[in-house]
Amino acid sequence: MPSESAESRREPNRFTHRELDIMSVLWRRGSGTVAEVRDVLGEDVGYTTVLKMLQILEGKNAVRHEKEGRAHRYYPLVESADAGGSALKRVMNKIFHGSAELLLATLVENREFSDEEIERMRSILDRAQEKEDER
Amino acid sequence: MPSESAESRREPNRFTHRELDIMSVLWRRGSGTVAEVRDVLGEDVGYTTVLKMLQILEGKNAVRHEKEGRAHRYYPLVESADAGGSALKRVMNKIFHGSAELLLATLVENREFSDEEIERMRSILDRAQEKEDER
DNA sequence: TCTGTTCTACGAAGACCCTCGTTGACATCC
């Protein structure tokens, strides 16, 4: 098995902090204009900054835009599940020695979950196991 | 609820990519000299680069070193569980809308787990629930 | 002693990230 540590300079679905801030808004809302995104982010981020970031993201094919009146409306092209999968894999490998169990243990340790949440998480595992058993 | 997007410029336990590469090695091995860390990372990372990163990490109190012969042996000061907790929280909030269930679902979707692994993950949830029920 | 090796230390170069000032287009209101 190759060492995996030599990262290719540009992985897919990997976002910088600000990029992630902005993608996060688009994922939540489905789409957004510059002004809308900026409203969510708060006034401490400049308008032109948000615009620039969206243009950068467009250059990376992470979003696309359509004209809407005089403004542009931006839509995410990268799915949050894909970005999340990559991010989780990275965290799991780099920090949790590749162990999903260690990751899960840390997750439940750092937050209190209600019975209902835990129940739903359990059923997620059930479904995964069923799928496994079918083979 | 405050908007949460205005990140403080330096969160604790937050590492850059290269920093994380190096911390990852120290966490796995428990400690390492520059040469040892570099061996794990592969020859495409320069010796002085690794040294520099370790010095930077030391400046951030993420590692410390002891003399070992003529060389330095570095030890992690930040625990992987702490770094992992921060990273998971970030991923959960920015990408999974704060939902641990969505996170778990993505995790099990992206990798096949054996029955044993799933069983152990289930018991992690059991333990969390017991703790919850005690109150 | 000379030479090669292995180490730390320092600093500078280059890439990347983020921010914002400025410009010009367009629209609206008076």
Added chain:
DNA sequence: GGATGTCAACGAGGGTCTTCGTAGAACAGA
């Protein structure tokens, strides 16, 4: 028409991240 407001576009500035060249100390072997 002139003032005002909203918009995209561009580019430059300053910061951070990463890399590496170079220097010098310590040591080993011939």
